[in-house]
Amino acid sequence: MIPAYVILLLLLALSAVAYMLGRNRAFAVAGGPAGLRHLHSRPGYYGALTALWCFGPAIIVFALWQASEGGVITGLVVSHLPPEVQALPPDRLGLVVNDVKNLVGGNILSGDPSPELRKAADEFIRLRVYSRVLLLGVCAMLAAGGLLLSRKGITPQLRARNKVERLVKWLLIACSMLAIFTTVGIILSVLFEAIRFFKIIPVQDFLFGLEWSPQMAIREDQVGGSGAFGAVPVFVGTALISIIAMVVAVPIGLMAAIYMSEYASRKFRATAKPLMEILAGIPTVVYGFFAALTVAPIVRDWGSAVGLSVSSESGLVAGLVMGIMIIPFVSSLSDDVINAVPQSLRDGALALGSTSSETVRKVVLPAALPGIVGSVLLAMSRAIGETMIVVMAAGLSANLTLNPFETVTTVTVQIVTLLIGDQEFDSPKTLAAFALGLVLFLVTLCLNIFALHVVRKYREQYE
Numbered sequence: 001m002i003p004a005y006v007i008l009l010l011l012l013a014l015s016a017v018a019y020m021l022g023r024n025r026a027f028a029v030a031g032g033p034a035g036l037r038h039l040h041s042r043p044g045y046y047g048a049l050t051a052l053w054c055f056g057p058a059i060i061v062f063a064l065w066q067a068s069e070g071g072v073i074t075g076l077v078v079s080h081l082p083p084e085v086q087a088l089p090p091d092r093l094g095l096v097v098n099d100v101k102n103l104v105g106g107n108i109l110s111g112d113p114s115p116e117l118r119k120a121a122d123e124f125i126r127l128r129v130y131s132r133v134l135l136l137g138v139c140a141m142l143a144a145g146g147l148l149l150s151r152k153g154i155t156p157q158l159r160a161r162n163k164v165e166r167l168v169k170w171l172l173i174a175c176s177m178l179a180i181f182t183t184v185g186i187i188l189s190v191l192f193e194a195i196r197f198f199k200i201i202p203v204q205d206f207l208f209g210l211e212w213s214p215q216m217a218i219r220e221d222q223v224g225g226s227g228a229f230g231a232v233p234v235f236v237g238t239a240l241i242s243i244i245a246m247v248v249a250v251p252i253g254l255m256a257a258i259y260m261s262e263y264a265s266r267k268f269r270a271t272a273k274p275l276m277e278i279l280a281g282i283p284t285v286v287y288g289f290f291a292a293l294t295v296a297p298i299v300r301d302w303g304s305a306v307g308l309s310v311s312s313e314s315g316l317v318a319g320l321v322m323g324i325m326i327i328p329f330v331s332s333l334s335d336d337v338i339n340a341v342p343q344s345l346r347d348g349a350l351a352l353g354s355t356s357s358e359t360v361r362k363v364v365l366p367a368a369l370p371g372i373v374g375s376v377l378l379a380m381s382r383a384i385g386e387t388m389i390v391v392m393a394a395g396l397s398a399n400l401t402l403n404p405f406e407t408v409t410t411v412t413v414q415i416v417t418l419l420i421g422d423q424e425f426d427s428p429k430t431l432a433a434f435a436l437g438l439v440l441f442l443v444t445l446c447l448n449i450f451a452l453h454v455v456r457k458y459r460e461q462y463e
Contacts, residue, residue, distance in 0.1 A: 001125075002132040007062060007139055014140075015055040018147040022050025025154045041161035049160045052167050053146035058139040065135050073127045077120050085116065100124055187441070194438040197431035201229045206435055208232060212398035214418060214429045229432055231439070233400040237315065237408035238384060241394060244319025244404060245326060245383040250376055252323075253330025260331075261338040262360055273335065280328040288392030291321035296393060308405060311395075316404035318394035322383055329379040337371025338364060370455035377451040381444050387412040411436045 026046035030039050039046075074097055078086060085096060096117075103113055103121040113121075154160075198206065209230015256276065260269045296317045303310030310316075341364050349359040365372070387410070395407035396417060418433040 001129050002136055004062075004066065004132075007132075007136055010136070011055055011058050011062070011139060011143055014058075014143045014147065015051040018054035018143075018151070019047040019051040021047075021147065021151055022154060023047030025050070025151050026160075029154055029156055038156045040157060040159050041164075045160035045164050046154050046158070048164045049158075049167075050147060050150045050154070052164065053150035054143045055146075056167070057146055058142040061142060062135065062139055065131075065138075069128075069131055069135075073124060073131060076127055077124050080123055081120055082116055190434050190437050190441065193431055193434035196426070197428060197435045200428045200431070201435075205229060206231050206432075207439075210400055212414070214414075214432050229428065231411075231436065233398040234409060234411050234414050234436065235439070236400060236402065237394070237398065238410040238412075240315050240402060240404060240408055241319045241322065241390060241410055242380060242383040244316060245322035246376070246380055248320055248323025249326045249330050249379055249383075253327045253375075253379070254334055254372065256327070256331040257334035257338055258360060258365075261335050262356070262364065273332065277328045277332055279325065280332075282325075284325065284386065284388040285392075287321050287325050288388045291317050291389055291393035295321055303405060310405040311407050313393060313395035313407050314405050315394050315408040318390050319404065321393060322386055322389050325386075325389070326379040326382050329382060330375050333375030333378065334368070334372050337368045337375065340371070341367045370457075373454045374451050377447050381447060384410075384440065384444065385412055386410075387416055391416075411440050415440075 023043045023046060026039060026043040027033070027036075030036050030043075036043065077100060078093070078097065081096070085093070088096065099113065099117055100120045101124070103117060104124050206229050209228065210232050211228040211230045212233045213228040260273060264272065292313075296312060296314070299314065299317050299320075300310045300312065345363050345367055346359055349363045350356075354362070390410045390413050394409060394413075396409050396413060397407045398409050398414070399406055401408065415433045415436050418429060418436075
């Protein structure tokens with residue numbers, strides 16, 4: 001079978017050849033280097049236009065073929081199965097198709113495959129080989145046709161630069177639309193699954209319920225499997241840990257940014273800033289180990305020394321370590337924003353008799369406020385979405401408490417735990433993960449809208 005990457009490499013090679021042929025054709029119609037002034041565009045644009053016509057249609061067909069190949073081949077294989085197999089319910093027929101694909105892929109089946117299954121696997125392989133050969137032929141023909149037609153159409157009057165720039169513009173628009181449609185698709189997928197959950201569990205019970213225990217009964221007589229989907233303890237735990245993290249990160253990060261941008265020497269700033277940003281590159285699992293093995297015992301010992309009962313896993317430990325983790329987000333972004341404040345504002349304040357401290361407090365920081373707010377909200381989004389540190393340092397228990405010394409959990413941790421295992425996808429336990437994800441998305445969306453509002457308001461004031 002011809003691998004897909006071989007076809008892609010062939011198309012890239014043909015495009016390179018098309019570029020050279022188009023460029024040489026431009027030199028030929030111009031009558032050599034002396035006649036280039038008669039061309040509308042530079043020779044490279046003629047080569048690029050030829051390469052685009054060679055590569056573009058072929059890659060579009062290649063992508064569509066790849067997207068539909070599996071479904072078409074599966075449908076043809078199913079049509080060759082015995083009638084009694086084709087009459088099976090969709091779920092059981094899907095299991096047969098999976099067995100065929102596992103047999104094709106060389107995976108181990110649960111039992112000995114039947115002759116019909118082996119025959120279907122052979123048919124699958126045969127159709128896939130035919131498909132790849134046909135795809136190679138179609139792509140090669142399209143590439144060659146595009147090359148020949150575009151090369152033949154090269155004349156001195158051809159507006160190659162305009163055409164290339166127009167094609168590149170549409171390519172950029174397509175990439176932008178792809179990102180937008182991907183975002184819309186993610187939102188809709190979460191929204192539809194959340195709606196399925198709210199058809200089972202009322203919205204008010206989910207948003208205002210005070211008990212979170214997403215356990216579903218497998219049997220009618222099972223004890224303790226009724227389930228409770230009140231998400232308030234999860235939201236409170238998320239808010240508690242995020243607030244502790246921001247209390248740690250914002251003052252330290254902002255003060256570090258002010259010192260590095262306004263008071264530190266260039267040499268010290270050039271050394272200290274990269275060292276601080278190393279914190280952002282450390283994997284979160286390392287922070288989790290640091291929280292569980294170092295910070296948690298220290299906090300527990302300190303709490304015992306003053307007579308407080310501190311759990312081994314607590315929201316305070318997770319918040320402290322998470323705050324350390326996001327300090328670079330606040331300090332680095334705030335430092336860049338403060339440095340971007342025009343020097344004329346500082347010079348004007350100093351010329352009016354302000355001290356350095358007054359200049360920072362009354363001129364520089366208000367001018368940099370939009371960027372600082374953006375950096376803080378970015379750090380807050382990171383704190384809300386953090387999972388690993390919470391799992392290792394705060395635990396999994398959804399306790400409704402504001403006591404930072406007790407075990408709590410967050411939305412992202414519960415999403416992870418709900419989607420682990422062999423739970424059915426139409427179970428309320430699984431669908432609850434999408435409801436939590438929808439709420440998390442709405443919260444972060446509100447934070448971004450607020451940040452955008454602040455940035456627009458103060459940007460107009462100081463520009």
